[in-house]
Amino acid sequence: MAGQTDSKPAAKSEGPSAKIVGGTPAEKGEFPWMVRLSMGCGGALFEKDVVLTAAHCVDGSGENDSITATGGVVDLEDSDKVEVKSKEVLQAPGYNGKGKDWALIKLAKPIDQETLPIAEDDSLNKDEFTIAGWGADKEGGEQQQKMLKATVPFVDDEKCKSAYSELIPGEELCAGLLDEGGVDSCQGDSGGPMFRKDEAGKPVQVGIVSWGEGCARKGKPGVYTEVSTFAADIKKAAKDLG
Template structure:
């Protein structure tokens, strides 16, 4: 297991969020944070700017204090550490269709089932699916099924805090971060799961990163046809936007086939 005195997951304890749109649910990211004895409050997208309404229509905010993306119109792809196991679960509310979480146009749908990555033990395999009670009529985000897109510059987005130690955000923030190769990332952390994790960030100067409350959200870029494609899932890091410590993301292409099979098993 990685040393949580130094590195921690980026789920938020939403009880501390000063926005009425959030509610802490049992079996949530708070439990994931409680399992990380070294976790301390840290922030959403650091160094970001506000996303425009409709710019990333597949973005989802989850009531346990995590992000996600619409994999299908009825299934949200998020991080394994945002949920507690698999099975029936009606405690999660997904908010979609808005950049402003307080907007009266927000679409809110309850969960029905959760499927956490089989074999997840806190290290690697950080993905999960949440089935919703009904479809959301919004565009979905395609996932990468090849490592060909694991390079270049990525976009990150979320409602997490905008600085380390900050609070969760009402408005969706976005930023861009460059790919960091495995060898360099392993040099920073020492315990990277190379085949299952991908890193991104401004290694020398820091200043731009995902942070607490962004867990489970997508890291994405344009594919060869100019369409958005998801290459990562916000997972963990040391602090937020610190020089020398890039953000660590679950490598979506590694799990594409497993995610597809899991989604088929959920139906929808």
């Protein structure tokens, strides 16, 4: 989903590339924390003025006012959209293109929408997840004006490792229809959230669209940053942002 292209971590080598394949249109207000980033990635509101996205979507850490975050809508042409400039970027410390694929973007002002809590342990890393974004609806396709959503099942590390020998278990989480393909994130979805409901019925982010081989290919699930692994680091980094 995340860096989907023909190469492995496509998004990392050829620019952000990921979109929802096999999805259906999201309803306005359904995922209020969803944010579209101007470099062609997705993200989620960790706080009203902090977006959680993928490390491969940004270029290092520091002051940065070049990114525009669009929130509050499913249609990017909707007149209700809220556009806010970035203020600072924090890329995961030690990120080198493998694993640790998370980053935070501090916004110049808050976007008044609900935030998406992150998983703090791996108890929700199972069953089915929801993915959403404005990425392509097919491999090599165009990014979308309207948000799409889809449901993808958990793929355990052992099965995912057979598809991707370079998988980093414990830092990465896989999801997708392994046997038949057809549903996945794709170009333009990178950095967006993978989430599911907890026992209380509240949505929780368990993954960040990271990379994959192609989009929705049979035997090639999407690879996501395992949010629970980095929860403490993400929360500390958010506090340290100006």
